[in-house]
Amino acid sequence: MEHTDLAAQRPPGSELLAEQVDAAERDLLAAARPQRRAVGQASFDALIDGEHKVEPTDWMPEGYRAGLIRQIAQHAHSEVVGMQPERNWITRAPSLRRKAILLAKVQDEAGHGLYLYSAAETLGVSREWMLDALHEGRQRYLSFINYPTLTWADVGALAWLTDGAAVVNQVTLCRSSYGPYARAMVRVCREESFHHRQGFDALRVLAAGTPAQRAMAQDAVDRWWYPALAMFGPPHNRSTHSDRSMAWKIKRFSNDELRQRFVDICVPQAEVLGVRLPDPALRWNAERGHHDFTEPDWDELRRVVAGHGPCNRQRMDHRRRVHEDGAWVREAATAYAAKHHGGPQHSTAHQGAPAARQGLPA
Amino acid sequence: MTRFDSVLRLGDDALVAAQRMAHWCACAPQLEEDVALANIALDLLGQARALLTYAGGIEGAGRDEDRLAYQRDEREFTNALLVELPDADFAVAVVKLLFFATYQNLLYQRLATGADTTLAGIAGKAVKETKYHVEHATRWTLRLGDGTVESRRRAQAAVDGLWPFTHELFEPDPLAPVDPAGLREPWAALVRPVLTRATLVVPDDDWRPTGGRVGLHTEGFGYLLGEMQSVHRAHPGARW
Ligand SMILES: [Fe+2]
Ligand SMILES: [Fe+2]
Numbered sequence: 001m002e003h004t005d006l007a008a009q010r011p012p013g014s015e016l017l018a019e020q021v022d023a024a025e026r027d028l029l030a031a032a033r034p035q036r037r038a039v040g041q042a043s044f045d046a047l048i049d050g051e052h053k054v055e056p057t058d059w060m061p062e063g064y065r066a067g068l069i070r071q072i073a074q075h076a077h078s079e080v081v082g083m084q085p086e087r088n089w090i091t092r093a094p095s096l097r098r099k100a101i102l103l104a105k106v107q108d109e110a111g112h113g114l115y116l117y118s119a120a121e122t123l124g125v126s127r128e129w130m131l132d133a134l135h136e137g138r139q140r141y142l143s144f145i146n147y148p149t150l151t152w153a154d155v156g157a158l159a160w161l162t163d164g165a166a167v168v169n170q171v172t173l174c175r176s177s178y179g180p181y182a183r184a185m186v187r188v189c190r191e192e193s194f195h196h197r198q199g200f201d202a203l204r205v206l207a208a209g210t211p212a213q214r215a216m217a218q219d220a221v222d223r224w225w226y227p228a229l230a231m232f233g234p235p236h237n238r239s240t241h242s243d244r245s246m247a248w249k250i251k252r253f254s255n256d257e258l259r260q261r262f263v264d265i266c267v268p269q270a271e272v273l274g275v276r277l278p279d280p281a282l283r284w285n286a287e288r289g290h291h292d293f294t295e296p297d298w299d300e301l302r303r304v305v306a307g308h309g310p311c312n313r314q315r316m317d318h319r320r321r322v323h324e325d326g327a328w329v330r331e332a333a334t335a336y337a338a339k340h341h342g343g344p345q346h347s348t349a350h351q352g353a354p355a356a357r358q359g360l361p362a
Numbered sequence: 363m364t365r366f367d368s369v370l371r372l373g374d375d376a377l378v379a380a381q382r383m384a385h386w387c388a389c390a391p392q393l394e395e396d397v398a399l400a401n402i403a404l405d406l407l408g409q410a411r412a413l414l415t416y417a418g419g420i421e422g423a424g425r426d427e428d429r430l431a432y433q434r435d436e437r438e439f440t441n442a443l444l445v446e447l448p449d450a451d452f453a454v455a456v457v458k459l460l461f462f463a464t465y466q467n468l469l470y471q472r473l474a475t476g477a478d479t480t481l482a483g484i485a486g487k488a489v490k491e492t493k494y495h496v497e498h499a500t501r502w503t504l505r506l507g508d509g510t511v512e513s514r515r516r517a518q519a520a521v522d523g524l525w526p527f528t529h530e531l532f533e534p535d536p537l538a539p540v541d542p543a544g545l546r547e548p549w550a551a552l553v554r555p556v557l558t559r560a561t562l563v564v565p566d567d568d569w570r571p572t573g574g575r576v577g578l579h580t581e582g583f584g585y586l587l588g589e590m591q592s593v594h595r596a597h598p599g600a601r602w
Contacts, residue, residue, distance in 0.1 A: 083388035083396070090384050094593040095428050095602040096377075096411050099384075100404060106387050107400035113393050152593050202602075210600050318388075326391025328516070329452050332509025339508065 011160075011200040012272060013265045014193060017171050021189045024174035028053070028182055048249055053179035056122040064248050068178050069123050070139070071250060073130045076116035077141040079109045081134075081315050085149040085158060094152055101198050102155060108191045115187055119180040135320050143301060144227035146309030150220075153206050153213070157220035159199020160273075161228035161266070167192045168262045169232065177249035200269065207274045221270075222278045230296040232259040263293050366420045367440065368538040369481065370430070371575060372469075373413030374441035377431055378583075379462060380406035381590055382449060391452055398498060402459070405491040412484045432594040436584050437577040444527040446574070446583045453516040456502040457524050463495035464552050465531045465545065472540040481539060500556050507560025514561065521557060522565050529570040 031053050038044045038058035047054055054060055086106050093099035117127045133139040144162050149155065170192060173185040206217035233255040245251035253261075263282075270277050281294045303309065383403035390396040414427040425433075445462060449455040470492055473485035506517040534543035557564060573579065594602075 080388075080393065087388040090387060091381060091589050092593050094432075094597070094600075096407065096414075096431055098602050100407050100411070103384055103387065103400055103404055103407065107397055107404070110388075110393055110396040110400065114397065117393070205601060210597060212597060213600055322389050322391075325389075326395075326452070328510065328512045329391035329395075329506070332513030333505045335513075336505040336509045 011164075011197060011269045013268065014197065017167055017189075017265075018193055020171045021174055021186060021193075024171070024182070025186045027051075027175065028179075028186065048177055051249075053182060054177050055179045063244065064250070065123055067245060067248070068181065068250060069120055069125055071245070072116055072120040072123075072181055073125070073133065073139050074141060076113050076120060076130065077134045077139060078145065079113040079116060081141045081319060082145045083109050084315055084318055085145060085147070085311075086155060088149050089152060089155045092152070093155075098155075098202065101202075105159065105195050105198060108195065112188045112191070115184045119184040122180045131323065135316070135323060137307075137316070140305070141315075142231055143304045143309065144224075144231055145315060146304050146312045147223070147227050148311050150223075151216050153203065153216040153220035154224065156199050156201075156203035156206060156217065157224040159195050160203050160269070161199075161221070161224045162231060163192055163195040163199055164266065164269075165228045165231045165262050167196055168265065169258055172252045172258065175249075175252055181250075200273070203275070204273050217273075218275055221275045225278050226296045226300075229259060229262070229293075230301045232256075232262065234298055234301065235295070260290050263291050267291055363535060363537040365478075365539075366417055368535070369413055369417040369420060371440045371538075373410050373417055373430070374439050375445055375462075375466070376406045376413060377410035378439070378441040378586065379445040380404075380410055381586060382445065382447075383455070383459075385449065386455060395452075399455070402495050402498065405488075405495070409484065409488045409491070416480055416484065428594065432591045436579050436587055439577060439579065439583070439587070440575050442527070442530045443571055443574040443580055444524065444531065446580060446586060447524070447527065448582055450523075451516055451520075452502075453506050453513070453520040454524065456499055456506060457517065457520040459495060460499035460503050460556065461524060461528050461553065462531075463492045463499055464549055465528075465542075467492035467496055468545045468548055468552075469540055469542065472545075476539050478539055496552075503556055503562070504560045507557070507562045517560065518562055521562050525565050526567075526569045526571055529567070530572045530574060533572065533575065 031051060038047050038054070038060070040059055041061065044054070044059055044061065044064075046052075047058065054064075083106050086102065086109075090099060090103050090106065093102050117130060120130060121127065130139065134141070149158060167189060170185050170189050174182055174189055176182045176185065203217055203221075206213040208214075209217075236254045236256050246254070266277065267282070267284075279294045281292060283292055284290075285292045304312070307313075380403050383399055383406060386399040387396060387403070390399055410431070411427050414430045418425040418427065418430055444458065447454070447458065449458070467489060470485040470488045473481050474489055476482050476485075503517065506513040508514070528549075532542045532546040532549070535541055554564060
């Protein structure tokens with residue numbers, strides 16, 4: 001996504017995350033190893049211990065494979081279902097420039113979905129299987145997507161906070177032990193940091209705007225702060241998958257560590273924006289060298305994850321309807337390919353190079 | 363018909379087509395199409411912005427792209443009716459894109475070598491974009507027309523429904539930088555073979571709806587504008 005027309009004001013702290021992505025990419029290249037497949041538990045363990053990357057042809061424990069499939073599929077689904085709350089404002093964006101930026105952003109998310117489904121496919125599952133699992137409720141997506149975007153300011157707040165949280169989380173996933181996932185994450189992170197920045201920029205303009213715009217911005221931040229904090233998942237002692245994921249280096253930091261990191265990044269950014277974070281207990285703790293803050297309401301998170309958030313049903317109904325409505329199109333593509341190329345082939349229409357083809361004016 | 367009017371038409375066509383196309387984002391039959399259709403919508407939106415900005419400059423009354431997009435009413439929009447028609451299904455989106463992008467591509471090719479250098483610059487970039495749009499629409503027209511019984515039925519219904527609206531694109535306008543009347547023949551020479559290869563039939567030319575160029579739109583257009591302009595109009599004078 002091209003953002004040459006965004007204001008020069010960068011969210012403070014964002015350079016640091018970008019540097020971490022670059023460093024992870026350098027290490028990925030350095031971790032390249034001579035072509036020797038892991039053939040059993042011992043050689044797999046050696047890969048993990050040696051900070052090498054596990055590749056699709058390597059032997060891996062079933063739990064490792066299943067955990068990765070679960071995590072990457074959930075991530076892919078989040079990109080795809082996460083398009084919905086933002087698409088909600090594309091047709092109403094209040095300027096043509098904002099419309100172009102938002103459209104390009106939502107398009108990027110579709111592209112992220114494609115990279116991630118491909119990464120998961122290297123583990124031996126098909127995109128169709130993952131989509132079925134999503135539509136049948138066997139796989140999940142991130143809970144914040146089940147909240148509604150009610151005003152234009154939500155577009156800014158959503159991107160600033162939830163894309164911002166995604167970046168904090170995903171920067172660490174660029175070092176995931178599974179090669180295809182780590183590489184997909186490097187690509188995704190580069191674009192996510194632009195998403196974060198455009199949200200910050202949209203919100204900054206609102207927060208410095210008319211009284212109605214300022215109120216809209218604050219209201220949106222009030223509603224999105226806790227869904228964003230909850231994105232890191234429950235505290236370590238409540239998380240079901242954390243320990244194994246960390247031992248296998250799929251995941252490298254605990255939910256709590258990442259959440260703290262996110263809060264520390266947001267506080268100075270909120271100051272620059274001129275918005276208040278909705279937590280009266282939020283303050284700097286010099287002893288810890290971190291901000292103290294009030295945790296999300298975990299019961300609420302549990303309710304939303306269980307399907308009882310404001311938009312769970314709407315999001316899934318939309319997904320299923322789009323998938324069903326598109327069935328005749330996919331069938332036509334398959335039938336056409338069978339007639340003309342002697343066999344079914346994936347009807348990959350031109351995917352564009354998201355970054356290159358956006359035509360956003362400078 | 364002033365120079366402002368003719369540039370405004372081009373901009374309105376692109377803007378309204380972009381607005382309709384953007385609806386497909388997160389609603390496409392497969393993820394690759396979400397990406398591709400959003401790309402096309404972005405191209406169209408980029409063209410619209412450049413054209414409306416240029417139109418505003420020609421007019422010299424201080425109207426920028428947003429003033430023109432957000433602060434005119436139905437009767438002041440001069441886009442062709444074709445681009446404002448709702449996409450009842452994916453076949454309508456594809457066939458409409460085939461018809462419209464082929465028209466745009468021919469027009470932009472001529473504008474790109476025209477005397478108006480600003481317009482030539484905008485058109486030069488848009489020629490490449492619309493070439494890709496035509497290719498994309500062609501691939502899908504073939505797949506749908508020559509795919510399954512169901513997809514052929516839908517594609518034919520789309521052709522039947524949209525074909526009458528193509529005539530308006532080519533209504534004579536001798537004062538425009540490029541008179542669209544001269545594009546009908548080359549357009550038909552490109553579009554008809556695609557439809558034939560897709561096993562689709564061109565309907566009779568018995569109905570030729572018109573009116574968009576003078577601000578007489580379809581009933582659905584007011585909703586499109588109402589949606590597009592709602593936030594902007596609710597906050598007069600605000601910056602975004
Ligand atoms: Fe993303
Ligand atoms: Fe994003």
